[in-house]
Amino acid sequence: MSIESGRAAIELRGVSKRFGSVQVLNRVDLDVHRGKAVVLIGPSGSGKTTLLRCMNFLEEFEEGEIRIDGEPLGYSDDGTRRRRPEREIARQRAALGMVFQSFNLFPHMTVLANVTVGPVRIKGLPRSEAEAVARELLDRVGLGHKLDAYPGQLSGGQQQRVAIARALAMKPKAMLFDEVTSALDPELVGEVLAVMRQLAESGMTMVIVTHEMAFARDAADQVVFMSGGSIVEAGPPDQLFHAPQTERLQAFLRHFR
Ligand code: ADP
Numbered sequence: 001m002s003i004e005s006g007r008a009a010i011e012l013r014g015v016s017k018r019f020g021s022v023q024v025l026n027r028v029d030l031d032v033h034r035g036k037a038v039v040l041i042g043p044s045g046s047g048k049t050t051l052l053r054c055m056n057f058l059e060e061f062e063e064g065e066i067r068i069d070g071e072p073l074g075y076s077d078d079g080t081r082r083r084r085p086e087r088e089i090a091r092q093r094a095a096l097g098m099v100f101q102s103f104n105l106f107p108h109m110t111v112l113a114n115v116t117v118g119p120v121r122i123k124g125l126p127r128s129e130a131e132a133v134a135r136e137l138l139d140r141v142g143l144g145h146k147l148d149a150y151p152g153q154l155s156g157g158q159q160q161r162v163a164i165a166r167a168l169a170m171k172p173k174a175m176l177f178d179e180v181t182s183a184l185d186p187e188l189v190g191e192v193l194a195v196m197r198q199l200a201e202s203g204m205t206m207v208i209v210t211h212e213m214a215f216a217r218d219a220a221d222q223v224v225f226m227s228g229g230s231i232v233e234a235g236p237p238d239q240l241f242h243a244p245q246t247e248r249l250q251a252f253l254r255h256f257r
Contacts, residue, residue: 007070009034009174009205010055015064017050024050025061026229032174032207037200039216039237040209042226043252048209051226052176055207056096057089068095069173094122097167097175101182103159105151105166111138112147115166123170130169137165141195157188161195174205181212193219213256217241225249 008031017025025047032038040048053059055066057074060083066073073092076082084092105114115134119125125133138144141161151159160180167175177196181189193212197219200206210216216223217237224234227248233240244250 007067008032009069010207011065011067011070012051012055013065013067015051015054015061015066017047017054017059017061017063024229025054027064028229028231030224030231030234032205033221034205035203036221037204037206037208037219038222038224039220040207040224040226041211041213041216041252042232046226047229048226049178052178052207052209055176056093056098058093058098068092094170095173097170097172099160099163099167099175099177099180101179103151103156103163105159105162107151110148110150111143111154111162114151114162115169118166118170134165134169137168138162140198141165142191155188156184157191160184160188160192164192164195164199168199174207175199177206177208177210179209179211181210213241213253225252227252 010032012028012030015025015028016023028051040051042048050059054061060074071092074084074089076084106117109117112131112134115138116127116130119130119133120127135144135147138147141164143158143161143165146154146158151162154162181192184192189212193215196206196208197215200219208220220237222234223237223240225232225240232246233244233249240249241253244253
């Protein structure tokens, strides 16, 4: 019997989105369960990044509903689909940590300051407490020796690991990763994936858009294949990679052989 009970941490129901006349997401349903790592794969332009950005309300969506721990995201719950006040959206957004392809660190702040600024300014944590948390997280991502460095003095892989620590410092309910290794030199990809793998093993709820199929195969609890704005197949990695059911997924996987 499954011990999973209650609702999923992130629930998507019938989420549709257009950019102008282009239908980018088409009635997407997805449950991201607590403690699970869900990896989104699919061809370029299939809607993976847009779907991830909807989960943080960085993109609005015209139809459907997203719930974070049961609470409707972005729009009011009263059937009018009114946009929530910005304060509420900011609160909802802060519940999810997001890491982007471009690391977006503050260039004029040290590594330690980058990781403490959110908890101090947004959560009102005392600086000493925020620094203790930051040191621990930076240790965890292997950068305990770079506290006083500036982003410009770090490699891309190191900067991305700081970005992960910075997101974790806000104690998010879940982490969203948008192609976080795509801009890195190949030799730096592994160190970032290792941190993400460790995070998945520690039980963090994660949604990850990536082209790293080996990572998807061994770190995901669930793999979701998107094509043309829809989820075409979803399931455990073994099933998706070894017994793809649709011609579209079979064709997509052939590119990685
Ligand atoms: P993926 O992450 O799978 O590569 P995206 O979600 O980035 O796909 O893009 C899905 C589709 O939406 C593409 O056709 C893309 O050109 C389009 N798109 C993405 N962002 C925008 C935008 N801000 N304005 C207009 N079209 C966009």
